[in-house]
Amino acid sequence: MxxxxxxxxxxxxxxxxxxxxxxxxxxxxxxxxxxxxxxxxxxxxxxxxxxTGRNPDFGNRIEEHGIHGFLGSYYNTLSMMTEVYRLLDRPKDMPLATFEQAFYPVDSILCWEFRDYRWINWPLSMPRNDLKPWEPESLPTLQHWIKALVEFLGKRLDHAAGTVPSTFLEFTLARGLFNKLAAEADKIAAGEGGPLLKAIDDFWLWFKKHVEALVEKNDALRHLYITLDYFLTMIRGIIKDDVINKGFDQLDDENFSDWFARHGGSMLTISSPLSLNTPNLSYQYPDGDTTRPPAMAAGAYLHWTLREFAYLGSFGWLFAAGTxxxxxxxxxxxxxxxxxxxxxxxxxxxxxxxxxxxxxxxxxxxxxxxxxxxxxxxxxxxxxxxxxxxxxxxxxxxxxxxxxxxxxxxxxxxxxxxxxxxxxxxxxxxxxxxxxxxxxxxxxxxxxxxxxxxxxxxxxxxxxxxxxxxxKTVQTQTLQIWMNRTLKDMGLPFEYKNYDRLIGATFVNPIDGVADFTDLIPMETWPAQQTPQSLLYFSGATPQYGLQPPFSDHDYPKREYARVKYQAQQYLQACMGALLPKSVTNAVNPPGDMIGFDFSQLVCLQNDAATVGVARLEQQFWKPNIDPTERYVTSxxxxxxxxxxxxxxxxxxxxxxxxxxxxxxxxxxxxxxxxxxxxxxxxxxxxxxxxxxxxxxxxxxxxxxxxx
The missing domain is CATH 3.50.50.60 (FAD/NAD(P)-binding domain)
Incomplete structure (x- = not known):
């Protein structure tokens, strides 16, 4: 046979x-x-x-194409990787033997506002839930996502009771109105969007009346105002545009910021780090040019963002080693x-x-x-x-x-x-x-x-x-720096409740994403006396000037590497004072630059008399992502x-x-x-x-x- x-x-x-x-x-x-x-x-x-590549010349350090991790809303990816680890069935004493060992939860991000000529930290803590990352059926529909989002907002409002002065917020009344809103959210599964829409408008009219004039002088209240405006505008627009029945695609000829404005979102909210987080992290800048406003299809924006806060277990799941x-x-x-x-x-x-x-x-x-x-x-x-x-x-x-x-x-x-x-x-x-x-x-x-x-x-x-x-596709860039001091010693604020690590965006373009991957250092093999104390990843879009040269121009990658290195140097010299105030030259070795990074904090294995100042950047890792297959796909x-x-x-x-x-x-x-x-x-x-x-x-x- x-x-x-x-x-x-x-x-x-x-x-x-x-x-x-x-x-x-x-x-x-x-x-x-x-x-x-x-x-x-x-x-x-x-x-x-x-x-990912391991570099044996520098402690087998992990070198990536960019910042990677899973959101808790990666329903397909999380369930697939759970199954991969189950089938792989590694020995129990092996590193990363199980899904639980390979991925760990993260519950917060840190954004920045620039107001009154100063940077203001904006930590966001996301409460965990009892859903399992390997059970994607837990949040199967848009109605479930909306309900999860309303529950998230209720918890943000409860959290605000301890951070916003009572003179600014009559919390009991506000919570009562929000409870009515949350109760109406259950009806949306039956297609009854009208009651929820009225509850949103009733709550928001009261809230604006009591707090809108106060947000300028109170950071916590402003952040609460923006958060509520942002998500309630989103839900309001989804109901009015009948996204539940007509889908997200109908909105994709409209830019996300225009859609928010059309549904009553304030410019304070539309311009906020919360609103810009999605287009920043997904490089939605025309031709990679971050000097221009981001442009992103409204339906894709809403689908992504709504799912982002309808997460399984934790807001994010990061990797115990390189991607x-x-x-x-x-x-x-x-x-x-x-x-x-x-x-x-x-x-x-x-x-x-x-x-x-x-x-x-x-x-x-x-x-x-x-x-x-x-x-x-x-x-x-x-x-x-x-x-x-x-x-x-x-x-x-x-x-x-x-x-x-x-x-x-x-x-x-x-x-x-x-x-x-x-x-x-x-x-x-x-x-x-x-x-x-x-x-x-x-x-x-x-x-x-x-x-x-x-x-x-x-x-x-x-x-x-x-x-x-x-x-469209755009070029991106990445930077990784290994440092000989902890982030706390360099001035990162850790005093926020439930704040567990630095993962942020909407800081300074073009390198607008930053993440703390210090926990990966033990997964590398640095010499005992030169083991880094902290590790930061940065990423961002990169504008392409003119047409890419022909593939016969073999020096083009070298020129792009030089451009990314120059931008990385400029970024560290101009911005690290806002990110890590005690990392600047004047704090490490005064007198000196009061806003720029002191490069002596970079770990260099090949250390000699010439490896001083900005020359220490040479032994860090940066990369231009320029090849046709590695350019980022935008929406x-x-x-x-x-x-x-x-x-x-x-x-x-x-x-x-x-x-x-x-x-x-x-x-x-x-x-x-x-x-x-x-x-x-x-x-x-x-x-x-x-x-x-x-x-x-x-x-x-x-x-x-x-x-x-």
């Missing part, structure tokens, strides 16, 4: 969507008998925008066990059309593996003192040159195989033909690369060019209607995946990429991922039979 013919699935790209689609298909019962799945990826590691160590490596190891094949060093050069759809995929093979039968082993087992020397599989920041035929020459040349501007020439060409090398292609390569890799597809399907034109007004669904490529044997396709969420993110991967798996095999298991996806946007 002959063996059943397996369906050959070629997955292009090594990012979150690619790995998610592979997981959804390969983890199904009997998948090994039905599918032959191969993931093709550029370079020596997986992860895409979430790739690559905590998320990507476990996925890779599990997929290998499930029979998925990986072809690293395979850079897609072109995707061509054929008689039935995609005809051929052409790869530039970047390197030859010495032991072809065994294959390339990409990970490193890193011993960690924190776990008694037990090892954790991690991704290196460079290829294993000893496993590659061309490794010695590659190392001597110092080339970056992940860069489109690399001078390194491919060592071979590989062609996969439809019906031979693949039956179905899942293209999980970011939209920024499609015009380069798929010009024939762009020409054959008239929907592709407007999609690529409407869904500008008018773009949603041009997003194609996973099953709408227009080619019979091609499925598309990524945070750039239509996911219902439609915001560039780990969660959006995970949803894109699940939707691609659904397009390949609807039984593998039923559409109602893509949590947050509008079922009304399911595939028509002709698309499957």
């Amino acid at each position: 002959s063996e059943p013919v397996k369906k050959k699935i070629a997955i292009l790209g090594g990012g979150v969507s690619a790995l998610t689609s592979a997981f959804c298909l390969a983890s199904q019962p009997g998948a090994a008998e039905r599918y032959e799945i191969t993931v093709y990826s550029i370079g020596w590691r997986l992860g895409g925008k979430c790739a 690559g160590d905590t998320v990507v490596a476990p996925l890779y190891l599990l997929l290998k066990r499930l029979g998925v094949k990986f072809e690293l060093f395979h850079k897609v050069r072109e995707i061509t059309t054929g008689t039935q759809g995609v005809g051929e995929i052409v790869f530039d093979v970047q390197a030859t593996v010495k032991d072809g039968a065994r294959g390339y082993d990409p990970l490193v087992d890193l011993p960690l003192a924190k776990f008694g020397g037990k090892t954790l599989p991690v991704w290196p920041d460079r290829p294993h040159y000893d496993q590659l035929v061309e490794g010695e020459a590659m190392q001597a040349a110092g080339v970056d195989l992940e860069s489109y501007w690399t001078p390194w020439k491919p060592v071979a060409e590989k062609r996969l033909r439809a019906g031979e090398g693949f039956d179905t292609v899942i293209c999980a390569i970011s939209i920024g690369a499609l015009p380069i890799l798929a010009p024939q597809l762009m020409q054959a399907n008239p929907k592709w060019p407007p999609m690529v034109e409407a869904i 500008p007004p008018g773009s949603t209607k041009h997003r194609l669904k996973a099953w709408e490529s227009g080619f019979a044997n091609l499925v598309i995946a990524g945070d750039w396709i239509y996911t219902g969420l439609n915001v560039g993110s780990f969660e959006g990429a995970c949803m894109g991967g699940k939707l691609a798996a659904h397009a390949v095999d609807p039984a593998a991922v039923p559409l109602d298991k893509v949590y947050g996806y509008p079922l009304s946007q399911g595939p028509k039979m002709e698309n499957l």
Whole structure:
């Protein structure tokens, strides 16, 4: 009896969507008998925008593409990673053996206001709830999200009773009115938005009358005013625009700030850090230019923000090691066990059309593996003192040159195989033909690369060019600094109730995001006498001036690295006094700069007489994210209607995946990429991922039979 013919699935790209689609298909019962799945990826590691590298020259420190973590509203991602760790079933004494060890909750963020020519800290503490991160069915609908948001606001109002002077707020009466509002929120599930709308207006009219004139001189009261105005305006607009029945997409031709203004939000609120948090963290600046106002589709903004506060367990879930160590490596190891094949060093050069759809995929093979039968082993087992020397599989920041035929020459040349501007020439060409090398292609390569890799597809399907034109991508930048003093010693205010760490935004552009990842230092291997005491990550958008140069301009990455380094230096010199007041030169080694960072606080392993002052920045980590596949996907007004669904490529044997396709969420993110991967798996095999298991996806946007 002959063996059943397996369906050959070629997955292009090594990012979150690619790995998610592979997981959804390969983890199904009997998948090994039905599918032959191969993931093709550029370079020596997986992860895409979430790739991590360990640098052995600096204590095996973690080097990231940016600030990464999970929100408690990442329903799809959290449930997937729970299942990954369950199936991986690591030994109990191994680092990051379980989901609970690999991810930990975070309950607060810290924003800043700039008022009266001074920076004002604005801590936000989010109360935990009893929901479990592996139970996404706990908050299945928009009605549930609204109710969760009203409960959150009630807790904020209760918290304000202890921080706002009683002369400013007649709390008992205010709470009574809000209780009526909360009671009406239950009716929205039955489509009765009118009573809730009236309760909102009654409460808000009373609240404004009693406190609006007082917010200028009281920070706590102003923050409460903005918080209530922000979220109640959001709920009011959702009811008036009938989002429950008509969905979020109807709003996406309008900019978020215009939508808020149309529904009565004050300019104080619209311009506040609370309002700008979403577009800042998702780089929603035209062409990456932070000197211009952010622009974001209103529906995508509302969907993201409303979900953000309807969280499972905690507001956020952060990683116990790097993103690559905590998320990507476990996925890779599990997929290998499930029979998925990986072809690293395979850079897609072109995707061509054929008689039935995609005809051929052409790869530039970047390197030859010495032991072809065994294959390339990409990970490193890193011993960690924190776990008694037990090892954790991690991704290196460079290829294993000893496993590659061309490794010695590659190392001597110092080339970056992940860069489109690399001078390194491919060592071979590989062609996969439809019906031979693949039956179905899942293209999980970011939209920024499609015009380069798929010009024939762009020409054959008239929907592709407007999609690529409407869904803009922007460059981003990241900076990581390891310091020899604690954040508390450098002046970070820790006196706030329930404030547990620094995670903030809306500070100073273009580097407008900052996060405290000091807890990762024990997951690195620094010398005992030079172990850092604190670690900060920064990120932001970067404007692109003119057209990107051709890939033959091999010095372009160097120029962009220099630009990011210069911006990082300027940021530290201009802004650290507001962030960490005791980190400035005048506080560390007076007399000196009263607002600028004292660079002697940076940890430098290669320390000599020349490593003084700003020269110490050279041994930190910064990166421009300029490649077509690593540029951030934005959500500008008018773009949603041009997003194609996973099953709408227009080619019979091609499925598309990524945070750039239509996911219902439609915001560039780990969660959006995970949803894109699940939707691609659904397009390949609807039984593998039923559409109602893509949590947050509008079922009304399911595939028509002709698309499957």
